[in-house]
Amino acid sequence: MNGSRILLESLKKEGVEVIFGYPGGQVLPIFDALYDFDVKFILTRHEQGAAHAADGYARATGKVGVCLATSGPGATNLVTGIANAYMDSIPMVAITGQVGTHLIGNDAFQEADVTGITRPITKHNFLVKDVKDLAHIIREAFYIASSGRPGPVLIDIPVDVQRAEAEFSWPEKIDIRSYQPTYFGHPGQIKKAARLISGAKKPIIYAGGGIITSGAHNLLKELAEKIQAPVTMTFMGLGGFPGDHKLSLGMLGMHGTAYANHATMESDLIIAIGARFDDRVTGRLDTFAPDAKVIHIDIDPSSISKNIRVDIPIVGDAKNIIEKLLEEIKKIPDTSDWLKTIDSWKKKYPLTYKKSGKLLKPQYILEELWDLTKGDAIICTEVGQSQMWACQWYKYITPRTFISSGGLGTMGFGFPAAMGAKLAIPEKEVFNIAGDGSIQMNIQELATCVANKINVKVLIFNNGFLGMVRQWQELFYKKRYSYTPITSPDFVKLAESYGAVGIRVKNEADVRKALEKAIKTENTVFVEFLIEPEENVWPMVPAGQAINKMIKGLA
Amino acid sequence: MRHTISVLVENKFGVLARIAGLFSARGYNISSLAVSETLDPTISYMTIVVEAQDEKILEQINKQLNKLIDVITVTDFTKKECIDRELVLAKIVYTPKDKQKLEAIFNKYVGKIIYHKGDIAIIEAVGNQQQIKMLLEELNKFGIKELVKTGKLAISN
Numbered sequence: 001m002n003g004s005r006i007l008l009e010s011l012k013k014e015g016v017e018v019i020f021g022y023p024g025g026q027v028l029p030i031f032d033a034l035y036d037f038d039v040k041f042i043l044t045r046h047e048q049g050a051a052h053a054a055d056g057y058a059r060a061t062g063k064v065g066v067c068l069a070t071s072g073p074g075a076t077n078l079v080t081g082i083a084n085a086y087m088d089s090i091p092m093v094a095i096t097g098q099v100g101t102h103l104i105g106n107d108a109f110q111e112a113d114v115t116g117i118t119r120p121i122t123k124h125n126f127l128v129k130d131v132k133d134l135a136h137i138i139r140e141a142f143y144i145a146s147s148g149r150p151g152p153v154l155i156d157i158p159v160d161v162q163r164a165e166a167e168f169s170w171p172e173k174i175d176i177r178s179y180q181p182t183y184f185g186h187p188g189q190i191k192k193a194a195r196l197i198s199g200a201k202k203p204i205i206y207a208g209g210g211i212i213t214s215g216a217h218n219l220l221k222e223l224a225e226k227i228q229a230p231v232t233m234t235f236m237g238l239g240g241f242p243g244d245h246k247l248s249l250g251m252l253g254m255h256g257t258a259y260a261n262h263a264t265m266e267s268d269l270i271i272a273i274g275a276r277f278d279d280r281v282t283g284r285l286d287t288f289a290p291d292a293k294v295i296h297i298d299i300d301p302s303s304i305s306k307n308i309r310v311d312i313p314i315v316g317d318a319k320n321i322i323e324k325l326l327e328e329i330k331k332i333p334d335t336s337d338w339l340k341t342i343d344s345w346k347k348k349y350p351l352t353y354k355k356s357g358k359l360l361k362p363q364y365i366l367e368e369l370w371d372l373t374k375g376d377a378i379i380c381t382e383v384g385q386s387q388m389w390a391c392q393w394y395k396y397i398t399p400r401t402f403i404s405s406g407g408l409g410t411m412g413f414g415f416p417a418a419m420g421a422k423l424a425i426p427e428k429e430v431f432n433i434a435g436d437g438s439i440q441m442n443i444q445e446l447a448t449c450v451a452n453k454i455n456v457k458v459l460i461f462n463n464g465f466l467g468m469v470r471q472w473q474e475l476f477y478k479k480r481y482s483y484t485p486i487t488s489p490d491f492v493k494l495a496e497s498y499g500a501v502g503i504r505v506k507n508e509a510d511v512r513k514a515l516e517k518a519i520k521t522e523n524t525v526f527v528e529f530l531i532e533p534e535e536n537v538w539p540m541v542p543a544g545q546a547i548n549k550m551i552k553g554l555a
Numbered sequence: 556m557r558h559t560i561s562v563l564v565e566n567k568f569g570v571l572a573r574i575a576g577l578f579s580a581r582g583y584n585i586s587s588l589a590v591s592e593t594l595d596p597t598i599s600y601m602t603i604v605v606e607a608q609d610e611k612i613l614e615q616i617n618k619q620l621n622k623l624i625d626v627i628t629v630t631d632f633t634k635k636e637c638i639d640r641e642l643v644l645a646k647i648v649y650t651p652k653d654k655q656k657l658e659a660i661f662n663k664y665v666g667k668i669i670y671h672k673g674d675i676a677i678i679e680a681v682g683n684q685q686q687i688k689m690l691l692e693e694l695n696k697f698g699i700k701e702l703v704k705t706g707k708l709a710i711s712n
Binding site: 115116119124127144177179300305306 | 564565568569576580614615618621622624625626627
């Protein structure tokens, strides 16, 4: 069979159910093979949409997301989506067409050095020069993407390789001598960690995306309950521990809860699991948690001691390590005083907002959404204020119910990602929390949603601003709103013109009704909420400050 | 501080670019780089010399090197003993009357004339970096017209 067919047969062997992509000149043989191949193909309206949709699919399921684009511009349009998946450790395989092998390096039409461009934003990438290597490379690509610390892998396939004939032989076993991820933590280190935990008075568990990747959420809950330690989550960790649990402190960091930040700063032991002490979490490094010893559990050795000095590093898979740790902890620390202090912080510094009467508050909309769904929905977001409100005002109970661009902070991610998530889990209600700025960055995917009956519910918080940048301009640039006021189309008419449904909401009284209508409607729905234009996200730690030096941390 | 790092890698296209990228992305210049196939032709050995302004960043680079799929092992010789050598080819101005002076130099350092024509000779010399530095100072008295170095090669002992 030819290379294109080998590609599709290989994807089938990997259990791929859906491919997001866009055709073009240098992938014609692949599309010809797709024409009568038994796999779902979703034609997006932009390659960036395909990459984010594959990413959203991967986040919702834990499976590898697959996207496909042509050479040159098709491939470069995937780049943001690949970088986004890389920053958040999302398993993804991106397949790109390439000009014929004899033309590579010739500035041929629609040629770009895609393996070169994506080298620093992929976990690994391949240029296939011989059709005989193709099946093996695809096997390796899926293995690399989904094992260890996951990430995107790109396979660049020249058009002549897609056409070339070879026998299809699928390698059942895979062993890459130079790539051997560590899954089991060092027993001695785990013992030491257990002793440290037993002796702690003010421990805190700081849980990141690794909990979700590793499927360690149940064990994390067991650990927290056993040692009676509060749990704060990173942005990527939301859903890894029930947000309504009494030991949950919600998210920490720049827009974290005041009590999560205070608890982190005052703790005497930080148990970091699958988190990387990102600058949005630690704030000023030299003042971060001065009295805390740090246990750092992570599958990626390069995440350990990168920003924070770690006392007990444990490299391995979170699930395996927590399991062993639970066995090793013999003495339960007495944290009753610590939990009392934390309760007093929760009472003293709750998340709060002021209702102004006339204009809609975004927090209120999210409270209503929570009340209506109680966590039984997938919440995707764009990037900016709407995203941060979605972190603060909705509670995530189970893993993979919060899908958002963390590390890269990609505006335009939420809508196509929601599309991917809805396609993966059609029985769940999928919302995209958007701003009027972000939604316009990949709004073309409305056509994809409608054409494929992917019924995503998009809640647009329209404040007429690029809100988060405006907030920084208000606070740090003397309210000089340089190019942050932004106009939008009539979202209701726009949705209708695509064959979707549009609803506009101006009053609090209509919020509930609109959300209920959106849920009931069997179509993609845009609900535009006209919100308070200059509402801010509080609390906030200014960049480079200690995380307990919050603006409006106090109600 | 100067670091000598050896990296054992898969002998494939693109590997060098991946490795170089980790340094260049952080604005680090590679002072010298020597790459060659090992006894196993599927594996290459690299000796990289880099000037690190920040040890923490270098530690990060080392970890990132280890993370590259095509990298088999990484050794930082600042933390481990090694024997290192560099090979130099130097084109110098030479007349037969300089022979004795040159031989005196070669008694002190490992070197020899490997080519001679007219008033030009090519010297081959091997040594550690200090020896090479001193040798070049001596040779400079004759006038070095051209110089190439392999960069440092290091092997653990």
